[in-house]
Amino acid sequence: xxxxxAATPPAVGSSLxxxxxxxxxxxxxxxxQGLGYRYxxxxxxxxxxxxxxxxxxxxxxxxxxxxxxKSTLLHIIAGLNRPTEGSIQFxxxxxxxxxxxxxxxxxxxxLFPWMKVSQNVGIGLRFAGWPEKEKAERVAExxxxxxxxxxxxxxxxxxxxxxxxxxxxxxxLVMEPELLLLDEPFSALDAFTRASxxxxxxxxxxxxxxxxIIVTHDxxxxxxxxxxxxxxxxxxxKIVHEFQVDLADPRQxxxxxxxxxxxxxxxxxxxxxxxxxxxxxxxxEEAISGIA
Amino acid sequence: xxxNAALTGSLTSRAAQAATRGVVNFSLxxxxxxxxxxxxxxxxxxxxxxxxxxxxxxxxxLQAFPELWSLGKLQKAIVASGYRLGGGLLIAAAIGVPIGIxxxxxxxxxxxxxxxxxxxxxxxxxxxxxxxxxxFPAWDQSIIFLIAVAxxxxxxxxxxxxxxxxxxxxxxxxxxxxxKPVQMLTQIIMPAIxxxxxxxxxxxxxxxxxxxxxxxxxxxxxxxxxxxKDARETxxxxxxxxxxxxxxxxxxxxxxxxxxxxxxxxxHRGDI
Ligand SMILES: Nc1ncnc2c1ncn2[C@@H]1O[C@H](COP(=O)(O)OP(=O)(O)OP(=O)(O)O)[C@@H](O)[C@H]1O
Ligand SMILES: [Mg+2]
Numbered sequence: 001x002x003x004x005x006a007a008t009p010p011a012v013g014s015s016l017x018x019x020x021x022x023x024x025x026x027x028x029x030x031x032x033q034g035l036g037y038r039y040x041x042x043x044x045x046x047x048x049x050x051x052x053x054x055x056x057x058x059x060x061x062x063x064x065x066x067x068x069x070k071s072t073l074l075h076i077i078a079g080l081n082r083p084t085e086g087s088i089q090f091x092x093x094x095x096x097x098x099x100x101x102x103x104x105x106x107x108x109x110x111l112f113p114w115m116k117v118s119q120n121v122g123i124g125l126r127f128a129g130w131p132e133k134e135k136a137e138r139v140a141e142x143x144x145x146x147x148x149x150x151x152x153x154x155x156x157x158x159x160x161x162x163x164x165x166x167x168x169x170x171x172x173l174v175m176e177p178e179l180l181l182l183d184e185p186f187s188a189l190d191a192f193t194r195a196s197x198x199x200x201x202x203x204x205x206x207x208x209x210x211x212x213i214i215v216t217h218d219x220x221x222x223x224x225x226x227x228x229x230x231x232x233x234x235x236x237x238k239i240v241h242e243f244q245v246d247l248a249d250p251r252q253x254x255x256x257x258x259x260x261x262x263x264x265x266x267x268x269x270x271x272x273x274x275x276x277x278x279x280x281x282x283x284x285e286e287a288i289s290g291i292a
Numbered sequence: 293x294x295x296n297a298a299l300t301g302s303l304t305s306r307a308a309q310a311a312t313r314g315v316v317n318f319s320l321x322x323x324x325x326x327x328x329x330x331x332x333x334x335x336x337x338x339x340x341x342x343x344x345x346x347x348x349x350x351x352x353x354l355q356a357f358p359e360l361w362s363l364g365k366l367q368k369a370i371v372a373s374g375y376r377l378g379g380g381l382l383i384a385a386a387i388g389v390p391i392g393i394x395x396x397x398x399x400x401x402x403x404x405x406x407x408x409x410x411x412x413x414x415x416x417x418x419x420x421x422x423x424x425x426x427x428f429p430a431w432d433q434s435i436i437f438l439i440a441v442a443x444x445x446x447x448x449x450x451x452x453x454x455x456x457x458x459x460x461x462x463x464x465x466x467x468x469x470x471x472k473p474v475q476m477l478t479q480i481i482m483p484a485i486x487x488x489x490x491x492x493x494x495x496x497x498x499x500x501x502x503x504x505x506x507x508x509x510x511x512x513x514x515x516x517x518x519x520x521k522d523a524r525e526t527x528x529x530x531x532x533x534x535x536x537x538x539x540x541x542x543x544x545x546x547x548x549x550x551x552x553x554x555x556x557x558x559x560h561r562g563d564i
Pocket of ligand 2: 070071072107183
C-alpha cells in the first residue's frame with residue numbers, strides 16, 4: 001500500500017498553504033515502461049513503447065506540440081484511460097484506476113454548474129467523507145491561494161474563464177495528492193496571476209513533497225516550475241529529449257541563471273527539431289511566442 | 293453612487309411594473325372566461341327549452357361550493373383522487389427514473405428497449421382498465437396502476453434525454469476526484485438531471501390528471517370522476533360544474549407547484 005494521504009481525513013488540521021509545515025513523506029516513484037495507447041482498435045497508436053520515469057517528489061514538465069498526445073498521457077497516468085500496452089507503476093504498484101491520491105486538473109475547467117465555487121472545490125473531500133468543518137477550512141485555504149476567497153458563494157457560471165480555471169486548480173490542489181497532474185493549468189490567466197500561481201504551486205508541491213507533472217506550451221513555465229523538462233513529439237507520441245532544470249528556489253524570471261536556462265532549453269528544442277523535423281520547428285515558434 | 297442607484301432604481305421599478313402587468317393580465321383573462329360562462333348560463337336559464345340545465349351557469353356553480361363543502365363531498369372526493377394520483381405518480385417516478393438513468397447511460401439497453409417502450413407508450417392507458425380490474429383485487433389499485441402506466445413514459449424518457457445531454461467530462465472529473473458509484477449517482481447524476489426529472493414529472497402530472505377522471509367514472513364510488521358521474525345521475529348540474537371547476541383549479545395548482553420545483557432545482561441559465 002502507498003502511504004495513506006489525501007483520501008483519509010487528517011487528525012491534525014489542514015497543511016495546504018501553512019508555512020511551518022513539517023515535510024511529510026509523500027509523492028511516488030513513477031515508472032512507465034513500454035506504454036502503448038490507441039483511441040480505437042483500428043486507428044493509429046497515440047503512443048507506442050513510451051518510457052517515463054520520475055522520482056518521488058520530482059516536478060516534471062512535458063512540452064510538446066499540439067496534438068502530440070500530452071493530454072492523453074496525463075489521462076493514462078491518472079488512471080482515467082487504460083493503456084493498451086505496457087503499464088504504469090507508482091512505487092512498484094500498477095495503477096488500475098483513478099484515485100484521490102493521484103489527481104488531474106484538466107485542460108478545460110469542467111466545473112459543476114449546480115454547485116457554488118466552494119462546493120466545487122470541496123467535492124473531492126466530500127467524496128472522501130471529510131467532516132464538514134475540516135473540509136471548509138481546507139477549501140477556504142485553497143480559495144485564498146487562487147485568490148478567489150471573495151467568490152466562495154458565487155455560482156460558477158458567473159465566473160470568467162480564468163477564474164474558472166483557478167477554481168479547477170483549487171479543486172485539485174485541495175486534495176493534497178501524492179501526484180498532481182496539471183494540463184496547461186494557467187493558459188487562461190493574465191501574466192501576473194500566472195507568475196504567482198507558478199511560484200505557489202511549485203512551492204506547495206516541494207513543501208508537501210508530492211510529485212508534479214505539468215503539461216505546458218510555455219517554455220518559461222517549464223523553467224520556472226520543473227526539475228526536469230521532457231520534450232514530446234507526436235505520431236506516435238514519444239519523448240524525444242529530456243532536460244535537467246537545475247535551478248535554486250525561488251526562481252525569478254529576471255534572474256540571469258533562469259534566463260540562461262531558458263536559452264538552453266530553447267537549444268534543446270533546436271536539437272529536437274533535428275530529430276522530428278517540422279514538428280519541432282513549430283514547437284520552437286510556439287516557444288518563442290511563449291517568451292514574448 | 294448616484295448613477296448606480298438610479299440604475300438599480302429603474303431596474304426594480306421595471307420589475308415591479310412587469311409583475312403588476314402579469315397580475316392584471318392573469319385576472320383579466322379569468323374575468324373574461326367568467327363573463328363568457330356567465331353569459332352562457334344566462335342564455336340557458338332564459339330559454340324555457342333549456343331552463344332545467346340552468347345549474348351549469350356561473351352563479352349556481354359558485355353556490356354549489358359551500359353546499360358540497362358542508363356535505364363533505366368536496367373534501368372526500370379530493371382526498372380520494374389525490375391519493376390515487378399521488379400513489380400512481382410515485383410508482384411511476386420510482387420505476388421511470390431508474391430505468392431512464394439506465395437508458396441514458398447504456399446505449400445497449402436503449403437500443404434493446406426502445407421498440408418495446410415506444411410500442412407500450414402508444415397504448416391508451418384506459419385500455420388497460422379491463423386487465424387491471426382482472427389483476428388487482430381493489431378498484432383503488434387498478435386506478436393507481438392506470439395512473440402509473442400513463443405517467444411512467446414521460447418521466448422515463450425525460451430522464452434518459454436529460455442524461456444524454458450531460459457533459460461526459462463531469463463523470464471523468466468526479467471519477468478523477470475519487471467518486472464512488474453511489475456518490476456519482478447522488479452527487480453528480482441526480483443534480484445534473486433533476487431539472488429533466490421534474491420536467492418529466494410535470495408532463496406526467498398533466499397526463500395522470502387527465503386519465504384519473506375517466507378512470508374514476510368506471511366502477512369506484514369515490515373521487516372527483518365519480519362525483520361528476522354521481523352529479524349527472526342525480527341531475528344536480530350545479531354540483532357537476534363545481535366538480536369540473538375543482539378539477540381545473542387543482543390541476544392548475546399542481547402544475548404551478550411543479551414549475552416552482554423546476555425553478556428551485558434548475559441550474560441551467562435561461563431555462564424558464
Ligand atoms: N477522444 C479521442 N478519440 C480519438 N482520438 C483522440 C481523442 N482525444 C484525442 N485524440 C487524438 O489523440 C492525439 C493526441 O491528443 P491529445 O489531446 O493528447 O493532444 P495534446 O498533446 O494534449 O494537444 P494540445 O496541446 O492541443 O492539448 C490527437 O491526434 C487527437 O486527435
Ligand atoms: Mg492537451
